[in-house]
Every structure is written in C-alpha cells, then in structure tokens.
Amino acid sequence: MQDVPDEINLVTLNCWGLKYISKLRRERLAEIGRQLAIASPQPHIVALQECWTQEDYQSIRRQTRFILPYAKFYHSGAFGGGLAILSRWPIEASTMHRYPLNGRPTAFWRGDWYVGKGVACARIRYGPAAKHVIEVFNTHTHAPYEGGKPDDSYLCHRTSQSWEVAKLLRGAAERGHLVLAMGDFNMIPMSPEHQLIISLAPVRDVWRVLHPDSSLGPAHHPAEVARRRPVPTAEFNIRENGATSDGPDNTWRWSKAQQKLLGPGKHPVTVSPDTPDPLGKRLDYIFAGAGDIHALGGGWVVKRASVGMMMRHPELGCSLSDHFAVEATLAFHPLPQSQPSPPPPPRESTSNNTTSSNRASTPTATTTLPPPSPKETSNSKTDSALHNGAYLESPTPSLHNAPQSPSPTSQLTSFLHPSPSREAAATLPPSTYTTTILPLITTYTARSHRQKSLRTTHFFLALLASLACLVGVWFTPPGKNYISFILMLISTLGLTAGTIDGLLALLFFRAELNALREFEWEVRNAASLPGGGGGDEGDEGEGRDGDEGGRGW
Missing domain, CATH: 3.60.10.10 (Endonuclease/exonuclease/phosphatase)
Incomplete structure (x- = not known):
C-alpha cells in the first residue's frame, strides 16, 4: 500500500x-x-x-x-x-x-x-x-x-x-x-x-x-x-x-x-x-x-x-x-x-x-x-x-x-x-414528502394500473380474435385458400401481439407496481419519523398499508 x-x-x-x-x-x-x-x-x-x-x-x-x-x-x-x-x-x-x-x-x-x-x-x-x-x-x-x-x-x-x-x-x-x-x-x-x-x-x-x-x-x-x-x-x-x-x-x-x-x-x-x-x-x-x-x-x-x-x-x-x-x-x-x-x-x-x-x-x-x-x-x-x-x-x-x-x-x-x-x-420537511413525492407516486401508480388493465384486456381480446379466425378457416369455402391464409396470418400476428402484452401485464407491470408500493412505504415511513425523515436508524415510524412499523432505511 x-x-x-x-x-x-x-x-x-x-x-x-x-x-x-x-x-x-x-x-x-x-x-x-x-x-x-x-x-x-x-x-x-x-x-x-x-x-x-x-x-x-x-x-x-x-x-x-x-x-x-x-x-x-x-x-x-x-x-x-x-x-x-x-x-x-x-x-x-x-x-x-x-x-x-x-x-x-x-x-x-x-x-x-x-x-x-x-x-x-x-x-x-x-x-x-x-x-x-x-x-x-x-x-x-x-x-x-x-x-x-x-x-x-x-x-x-x-x-x-x-x-x-x-x-x-x-x-x-x-x-x-x-x-x-x-x-x-x-x-x-x-x-x-x-x-x-x-x-x-x-x-x-x-x-x-x-x-x-x-x-x-x-x-x-x-x-x-x-x-x-x-x-x-x-x-x-x-x-x-x-x-x-x-x-x-x-x-x-x-x-x-x-x-x-x-x-x-x-x-x-x-x-x-x-x-x-x-x-x-x-x-x-x-x-x-x-x-x-x-x-x-x-x-x-x-x-x-x-x-x-x-x-x-x-x-x-x-x-x-x-x-x-x-x-x-x-x-x-x-x-x-x-x-x-x-x-x-x-x-x-x-x-x-x-x-x-x-x-x-x-x-x-x-x-x-x-x-x-x-x-x-x-x-x-x-x-x-x-x-x-x-x-x-x-x-x-x-x-x-x-x-x-x-x-x-x-x-x-x-x-x-x-x-x-x-x-x-439537512432534513426534508414532511411537506416535501406529502406534496411532492407522494403525488408523483400516486400519479404514476395510476398510470401503471391503467397500462396493466389495458394490456390484460388486449391479451384476452387477441385470444378471442385468434379463435374466431381459426373458426373462420374451418368454414372457408373450397377453392378460397387465400382467405384461409389471411385468417391464419391475422390469428398468428394478433395472438403474438396479445401474448406479449399479456406477459407485460403479468410480469413487468406487476413488478413495477410492487416497486412503487415499496417506494411509497419508504416515503411514508420517512415522513412519519421525527423531524420528517431525518431521524436516527433506531427511530421507528408508524407502518402503512398493514405493514409493521419499521425504519425508513
């Protein structure tokens, strides 16, 4: 050294x-x-x-x-x-x-x-x-x-x-x-x-x-x-x-x-x-x-x-x-x-x-x-x-x-x-948490919920549309093979797009919402500490959303 x-x-x-x-x-x-x-x-x-x-x-x-x-x-x-x-x-x-x-x-x-x-x-x-x-x-x-x-x-x-x-x-x-x-x-x-x-x-x-x-x-x-x-x-x-x-x-x-x-x-x-x-x-x-x-x-x-x-x-x-x-x-x-x-x-x-x-x-x-x-x-x-x-x-x-x-x-x-x-x-006042950070979290959480719902809905609609196209292929008149091809193409592409949105709703947006819940709990907990978030590690805040009281860090 x-x-x-x-x-x-x-x-x-x-x-x-x-x-x-x-x-x-x-x-x-x-x-x-x-x-x-x-x-x-x-x-x-x-x-x-x-x-x-x-x-x-x-x-x-x-x-x-x-x-x-x-x-x-x-x-x-x-x-x-x-x-x-x-x-x-x-x-x-x-x-x-x-x-x-x-x-x-x-x-x-x-x-x-x-x-x-x-x-x-x-x-x-x-x-x-x-x-x-x-x-x-x-x-x-x-x-x-x-x-x-x-x-x-x-x-x-x-x-x-x-x-x-x-x-x-x-x-x-x-x-x-x-x-x-x-x-x-x-x-x-x-x-x-x-x-x-x-x-x-x-x-x-x-x-x-x-x-x-x-x-x-x-x-x-x-x-x-x-x-x-x-x-x-x-x-x-x-x-x-x-x-x-x-x-x-x-x-x-x-x-x-x-x-x-x-x-x-x-x-x-x-x-x-x-x-x-x-x-x-x-x-x-x-x-x-x-x-x-x-x-x-x-x-x-x-x-x-x-x-x-x-x-x-x-x-x-x-x-x-x-x-x-x-x-x-x-x-x-x-x-x-x-x-x-x-x-x-x-x-x-x-x-x-x-x-x-x-x-x-x-x-x-x-x-x-x-x-x-x-x-x-x-x-x-x-x-x-x-x-x-x-x-x-x-x-x-x-x-x-x-x-x-x-x-x-x-x-x-x-x-x-x-x-x-x-x-x-050196310590953020509680108003910073309640008027600046928490509204941001609330707004973005609502957006994530909307996106999750829309993409879930798209998945089920795509699934229904794919099944309808397959049924349509069954009833396609003889000699109209191009209609069967178009229906199969629409079914495949639509179901693929719907599946991607379904996976996003199931995996990504659920994970994002969980991250937002963690962030919100930490902010609320920090705001409840003495001094508005600048308390010692040993200070405990009131829990939120059914969680037990804990440290802001």
Missing part, C-alpha cells in the same frame, strides 16, 4: 459511447483515455458513464493503466449499464445495484430498461487504517425524455433513483467511510432529486460548496428567471455555473452546418468566451462526504472543482463527448486543536498531488461561431415551469458580491456541529 494521500483527485464523465449510434465513438473514447493518462493533476478515481462496449473500456484501460491500475467494468441488463470505475488504489469489493424503477420495456427505442441502469458501487482502500476506505457510487439516472413537464411519466423514476442513491450513501457513511457519488444524474441543481441526495445523506455537492451562488438551471428556467440574472456567457457558465451540457463550447450541440466546419485538415473552430449561453446547464455531479472525522483526526474537504475534458479531438476537431467532465480535488484537513479527537494517523503527500491546475478555462477564439438563433432561444422559453418538479429558490445576491467559499475548517465544523440553518436544510 502506498503512502496515505493528502489529496484525492476525482473525475466523472459521460463518454457518449453508444454503439452504432454515437458518432466517431472509437476515436473519441480513445482520446478520452489519452487525456486521462496525461491529465494534471493526475486523477485518482474516475467514474465513466455511457462507456458501453468492452472495446472502448479496454482502450481507456490500456492508456491509463500506469496511473489507474485498478478498474471495474459493470455488467447490467441486456446490453450493459455503461458504467466503469477506474482507481489508483485497490478495489476491495464491488456490486451493481439495479434501480427498482427504471424505464419501461415498451419504450424500446429509449433503452433505459434494457441496459439495466443502476449504481455501480466500489469499495476502494487508500490506506492501511480501518477507516481508510472510499465507497464510490457511479450512476447514470433515467433521462428526462419528456422534458420534465408536470405530466412527465419518468419524473417518478428519477425521484426514486435519487432516493436509492441517498440510501446507499447514507449506509456507507454510517460505516465511517468516505463516500462519493459521481455521474450523470440528469437533474439540475436544487431540484427535488438533488435535494433528496444532499438532505437524506451526509454529502455535499462539491460544486455548490465552492460556488454556492451558481445557477439553478438554464437561463430560461423559472428558478433562474426569478433570480433576475442576465443570460450568462459561455465562459461564465463554465467557470461559475459548472455547465457540463448543452453549452456552445460543445461541438455536438452545434448545428449540422457548424459541424461541417470541423474535420481532419480543417481550420480549428473555437467559440468566443462572450458567446451568450442560455441553454447550458449542470447535469453531472460529484457528491462527497467528509469521512469519519473523529477516527481520522480530520476530514476530507473540497479544495477544487472545475469543468474538464473541454479539449477537442486533435485530428477531428470535435468535442470528446456531448458532456464535459466534472473534476474535483478533496484535501484532508485535520481537526482544529480545540476539537477533542484521537491523534490523526501520519499522512504523507503523494508526489503527484502537489499541483491543482484548473482545466476549466474556455479556448481562445480564432473563429467565432454565431450565437443561438432567436427561434432556438424562444423555443426554450416555452418549456414547462416544472423542468424537474418544484424548485427551491435561493436569494438573489449581486453578481459582484458572490458569497465566499467556506474555509476547510468551516467545512469540517459544518459536519461536526451543523448550524441551525444547515440542520434545517
């Missing part, structure tokens, strides 16, 4: 590596591996999403094997979960936690159900002491295909998935380990899904630790409109708001005409830092705990957070993915002398932790792309006011008087002695 590090460098990136679908996949992912290998500071833990094929995974592994010798590719569903974790330190154990609610097989063109989305979990040991353990949770939650509108049938899925992530993080933190959740969460800051994670688990959104006044979504989102801020520039969205998706710096968000300017042998095309960026938003996150502060004699604090992987492919000129990476550095900070604690174990800095360069700056413009068209911006403004549900609005301080980032000592103190405001924010 190497010396215990003073800093841990983290990277999370959605690679956009869908086989047969993502353009220039092999070339881009190979370059991602090369950039990780030469990155400064060297990454210690890397979480990848949408790395779907073993070919791409092995390509990245070959190039990073000297700095990230340990890695795990996670298998899930029919086509794999697209998740991988690379580490400088040994991976002692791993598992793939499948989400109970995760898409529908009927939406086969979307694929979320078929890839078996979930949480890739890895237990990583970075030192010899019992608490020198990092538990990493890498995930890619359900995509907001329906725009997050009030009738978004997938909003319940993403809420459930955030709930599952929070439970995993809380359990790992209670074991005294440093917990990290990394990935593409398909949510924007301060949405209910975001609030579930930071409220129900002892973790922080590392970006908001250093940028507490960063945006709550794209410029047209109601939460941002309410703050009365000007449309940010591309540079501001990268540097201050941490926008990893849909910004003008990413070539995969350009129009086809603009993309034709790129390619081998063509002049480099860059984006002016002053380009308006009304659509850029943060979908990729790193959530981090502090570790067992008393056992370690200190804890892990956020030192640096930046948007990374913004470089272009050296030959093709395109961005390396349709997302940018989130990079962060956690630094170990000892407890202040006034805090009684066991003496901290000896720690030595590793040689590759002496730098903390920021790779988030935007490229200098040589050829400036035009800003988004008025039509594109106006279409964005017509989006629903509930992009990801109801939002918690923050005060609107001046852009020139942004709040200061907390010091390392104050970060640790906030874990040891939460302030009244932080303590209030």
Whole structure:
C-alpha cells in the first residue's frame, strides 16, 4: 500500500459511447483515455458513464493503466449499464445495484430498461487504517425524455433513483467511510432529486460548496428567471455555473452546418468566451462526504472543482463527448486543536498531488461561431415551469458580491456541529414528502394500473380474435385458400401481439407496481419519523398499508 494521500483527485464523465449510434465513438473514447493518462493533476478515481462496449473500456484501460491500475467494468441488463470505475488504489469489493424503477420495456427505442441502469458501487482502500476506505457510487439516472413537464411519466423514476442513491450513501457513511457519488444524474441543481441526495445523506455537492451562488438551471428556467440574472456567457457558465451540457463550447450541440466546419485538415473552430449561453446547464455531479472525522483526526474537504475534458479531438476537431467532465480535488484537513479527537494517523503527500491546475478555462477564439438563433432561444422559453418538479429558490445576491467559499475548517465544523440553518436544510420537511413525492407516486401508480388493465384486456381480446379466425378457416369455402391464409396470418400476428402484452401485464407491470408500493412505504415511513425523515436508524415510524412499523432505511 502506498503512502496515505493528502489529496484525492476525482473525475466523472459521460463518454457518449453508444454503439452504432454515437458518432466517431472509437476515436473519441480513445482520446478520452489519452487525456486521462496525461491529465494534471493526475486523477485518482474516475467514474465513466455511457462507456458501453468492452472495446472502448479496454482502450481507456490500456492508456491509463500506469496511473489507474485498478478498474471495474459493470455488467447490467441486456446490453450493459455503461458504467466503469477506474482507481489508483485497490478495489476491495464491488456490486451493481439495479434501480427498482427504471424505464419501461415498451419504450424500446429509449433503452433505459434494457441496459439495466443502476449504481455501480466500489469499495476502494487508500490506506492501511480501518477507516481508510472510499465507497464510490457511479450512476447514470433515467433521462428526462419528456422534458420534465408536470405530466412527465419518468419524473417518478428519477425521484426514486435519487432516493436509492441517498440510501446507499447514507449506509456507507454510517460505516465511517468516505463516500462519493459521481455521474450523470440528469437533474439540475436544487431540484427535488438533488435535494433528496444532499438532505437524506451526509454529502455535499462539491460544486455548490465552492460556488454556492451558481445557477439553478438554464437561463430560461423559472428558478433562474426569478433570480433576475442576465443570460450568462459561455465562459461564465463554465467557470461559475459548472455547465457540463448543452453549452456552445460543445461541438455536438452545434448545428449540422457548424459541424461541417470541423474535420481532419480543417481550420480549428473555437467559440468566443462572450458567446451568450442560455441553454447550458449542470447535469453531472460529484457528491462527497467528509469521512469519519473523529477516527481520522480530520476530514476530507473540497479544495477544487472545475469543468474538464473541454479539449477537442486533435485530428477531428470535435468535442470528446456531448458532456464535459466534472473534476474535483478533496484535501484532508485535520481537526482544529480545540476539537477533542484521537491523534490523526501520519499522512504523507503523494508526489503527484502537489499541483491543482484548473482545466476549466474556455479556448481562445480564432473563429467565432454565431450565437443561438432567436427561434432556438424562444423555443426554450416555452418549456414547462416544472423542468424537474418544484424548485427551491435561493436569494438573489449581486453578481459582484458572490458569497465566499467556506474555509476547510468551516467545512469540517459544518459536519461536526451543523448550524441551525444547515440542520434545517439537512432534513426534508414532511411537506416535501406529502406534496411532492407522494403525488408523483400516486400519479404514476395510476398510470401503471391503467397500462396493466389495458394490456390484460388486449391479451384476452387477441385470444378471442385468434379463435374466431381459426373458426373462420374451418368454414372457408373450397377453392378460397387465400382467405384461409389471411385468417391464419391475422390469428398468428394478433395472438403474438396479445401474448406479449399479456406477459407485460403479468410480469413487468406487476413488478413495477410492487416497486412503487415499496417506494411509497419508504416515503411514508420517512415522513412519519421525527423531524420528517431525518431521524436516527433506531427511530421507528408508524407502518402503512398493514405493514409493521419499521425504519425508513
């Protein structure tokens, strides 16, 4: 085992590596591996999403094997979960936690159900002491295909998935380990899904630790409109708001005409830092705990957070993915002398932790792309006011008087002695459960019941129609064989479609309804705990639906 590090460098990136679908996949992912290998500071833990094929995974592994010798590719569903974790330190154990609610097989063109989305979990040991353990949770939650509108049938899925992530993080933190959740969460800051994670688990959104006044979504989102801020520039969205998706710096968000300017042998095309960026938003996150502060004699604090992987492919000129990476550095900070604690174990800095360069700056413009068209911006403004549900609005301080980032000592103190405001924010009020989450569950449960009934009805109607066609064949006049053929074809195709719907009703929708019942019980139980869901493990809540009282976790 190497010396215990003073800093841990983290990277999370959605690679956009869908086989047969993502353009220039092999070339881009190979370059991602090369950039990780030469990155400064060297990454210690890397979480990848949408790395779907073993070919791409092995390509990245070959190039990073000297700095990230340990890695795990996670298998899930029919086509794999697209998740991988690379580490400088040994991976002692791993598992793939499948989400109970995760898409529908009927939406086969979307694929979320078929890839078996979930949480890739890895237990990583970075030192010899019992608490020198990092538990990493890498995930890619359900995509907001329906725009997050009030009738978004997938909003319940993403809420459930955030709930599952929070439970995993809380359990790992209670074991005294440093917990990290990394990935593409398909949510924007301060949405209910975001609030579930930071409220129900002892973790922080590392970006908001250093940028507490960063945006709550794209410029047209109601939460941002309410703050009365000007449309940010591309540079501001990268540097201050941490926008990893849909910004003008990413070539995969350009129009086809603009993309034709790129390619081998063509002049480099860059984006002016002053380009308006009304659509850029943060979908990729790193959530981090502090570790067992008393056992370690200190804890892990956020030192640096930046948007990374913004470089272009050296030959093709395109961005390396349709997302940018989130990079962060956690630094170990000892407890202040006034805090009684066991003496901290000896720690030595590793040689590759002496730098903390920021790779988030935007490229200098040589050829400036035009800003988004008025039509594109106006279409964005017509989006629903509930992009990801109801939002918690923050005060609107001046852009020139942004709040200061907390010091390392104050970060640790906030874990040891939460302030009244932080303590209030650390527990969701019961109204969040009763007015936000439970109505989502009720609405989606009603939808599942309807789908189950409709598909069951279709099965029996198809069965009756098939029998009627067979009877018709019996009475077909001699010499009219083509009528018999048509009736047999209709009988076969109709019964096949009906049988598929019958199996969906019997297996999938029943399983989905059971998952919804479990989710509903956990939410109701958490709401009944003292403080509205933030009680200790030993607290018991009143049971629901005939179940005995039990713990919310």
